[in-house]
Amino acid sequence: MAYPIDAHHAPVDPSVPLEYSTEDGSLKILGFWIFLAADIVLFSCLFATYIVLHNNTYGGPTAQQLFDVPGFVAETLLLLTSSFTCGLAIFEMHRNRLQPMIGWWIVTILLGMGFVAMEISEFAKYVGEGANITRSAFLSAFFILVGTHGTHVTIGIFWMIALLIQFIRYGITAVTARKAFVASLYWHFLDAVWIFIFTVVYLSGKVS
Amino acid sequence: MTTHSDVHATQDTAIAPGQPINHEKFPWKHIVGYVLSLVLTFAALGLVLSSALPLTAVIVSIVILAVLQLLVQLFLFMHLTERHGSATHILTLSFAFFVAITVVAGSAWIMTFRSSVA
Numbered sequence: 001m002a003y004p005i006d007a008h009h010a011p012v013d014p015s016v017p018l019e020y021s022t023e024d025g026s027l028k029i030l031g032f033w034i035f036l037a038a039d040i041v042l043f044s045c046l047f048a049t050y051i052v053l054h055n056n057t058y059g060g061p062t063a064q065q066l067f068d069v070p071g072f073v074a075e076t077l078l079l080l081t082s083s084f085t086c087g088l089a090i091f092e093m094h095r096n097r098l099q100p101m102i103g104w105w106i107v108t109i110l111l112g113m114g115f116v117a118m119e120i121s122e123f124a125k126y127v128g129e130g131a132n133i134t135r136s137a138f139l140s141a142f143f144i145l146v147g148t149h150g151t152h153v154t155i156g157i158f159w160m161i162a163l164l165i166q167f168i169r170y171g172i173t174a175v176t177a178r179k180a181f182v183a184s185l186y187w188h189f190l191d192a193v194w195i196f197i198f199t200v201v202y203l204s205g206k207v208s
Numbered sequence: 209m210t211t212h213s214d215v216h217a218t219q220d221t222a223i224a225p226g227q228p229i230n231h232e233k234f235p236w237k238h239i240v241g242y243v244l245s246l247v248l249t250f251a252a253l254g255l256v257l258s259s260a261l262p263l264t265a266v267i268v269s270i271v272i273l274a275v276l277q278l279l280v281q282l283f284l285f286m287h288l289t290e291r292h293g294s295a296t297h298i299l300t301l302s303f304a305f306f307v308a309i310t311v312v313a314g315s316a317w318i319m320t321f322r323s324s325v326a
Contacts, residue, residue, distance in 0.1 A: 020292035033297035037304035044308030048315035069257070076249060084242040087285045091235045185286055192281045198249070199274040203256045207266050 017094055018177040025178040032182045036189050039152075043193050046148055047200060050141040054205070058136035063205025066131055068122075072202040075118050076194065079153075082111035083191035090184045093172055102167055105160065105180075108187065112157045119150045146197060152190050159183055241284030248277045 020026050054063060089104035123143070126132070133143040163179055170176050252270040255261065261269065282288045288298065 016292040026292065026294075030294070030297055034300050037300045040301075040304040041307050041311070044311045047308075048312045051312065051316050052319040069253075073253060077246075080242070080245050080249065083281065083285060084238060084245075087238040087241070088235055091232075091238060095232075188281050188285045191285075192278050195249075195274050195277045195281075199252060199270050203252055203270050204267060206256050207259070207263060 017181075018172065018174050019181040020178075021174050022178075025174055028178060029182060029185075032185055036185065039189065043145075043148070043196075046141075046145040047196065050145045050201065053137040053141040054201075056137035058138075060136040060139065061129070061131045063138065063142075063201070066126060066129075067202050067205050069206065071118065071122055072198065075115055075122070076198050078111050078115040078118065079191050079194050082108045082115065083188050085111065086184050086187045090181060093177055093180055096172055098167065098172055101172070101180075102164065105164055105167065109157055109160050109164070112153055112160070112187075116150060116154055116157065119146070119153075123147075142201065146201065149190065149193055149197060152193075156183070156186055156190060159186070237284050241280050244280050244284075245277055248273045248280070 018025075019029065085104045086108040089101050089108060092101040092104060126139075131139055133140055160183055163176070163183055166176050166179065252273045255266055255269055255273075259266070288301075
């Protein structure tokens, strides 16, 4: 055998996708699901805080006055589309096509950057109008919830750029495939969290 | 049956060229997921902007639409049910959802209780 095989890196079953093909890879993917479960609990606490405090505006701007429909719809579409293109990158990875995979990966990063740019300008606009994080309990809860999500997306962008360099240098291997798959789970998860921010924060803010 | 054998799955082994892991030619699942997500997003937006329904009905409807979209992400994009070995992640995720729903619904219920009985 040309390759050293130990217990952790032995093939589990050759018919499974590359990212699951080693025990090491399978365990790391399971570990990442456990991280996502913890992140769900983190976000649920921030959502609970927002839901409880969203009417406590202390004479400051309300959600109804603050939120701009075309703005948050554009942010939603950027993130939604990036989740789709990230899925396409993994699809191409499963077909062992490196070039299209890298292409979709770059599109995903660019859409993510567009989302973060829009969110930064949205926050800057609010602060410029005097609606900063200390203005009211509603705004504290809003900035912490949406800002925590934005921080996750920003970290995700740096992570995906680092992986992009690895795909270019090493191609599609059991290791890079697992890293790409885990990053894609993270990215889809962030889109799912955003769907709830879109619904609970922005849309509900426009109703009440 | 997918027989792409000869994957020497050591840590740094590339799979042999011309042996695609996945024999699907077109990403139907992803396109269906994307279209469904767009439809659900704009349905929720339309409900809010048209304001045809009473407040509570709108809130309940858009939350249901959000949950449907979460399911689209989980099943069509995150390959939740594609099992290669254990299904421990589904159990873990179920527990996380249980905690999340308890925290959110419990907080909302307790903190609005006084205003609803007053």
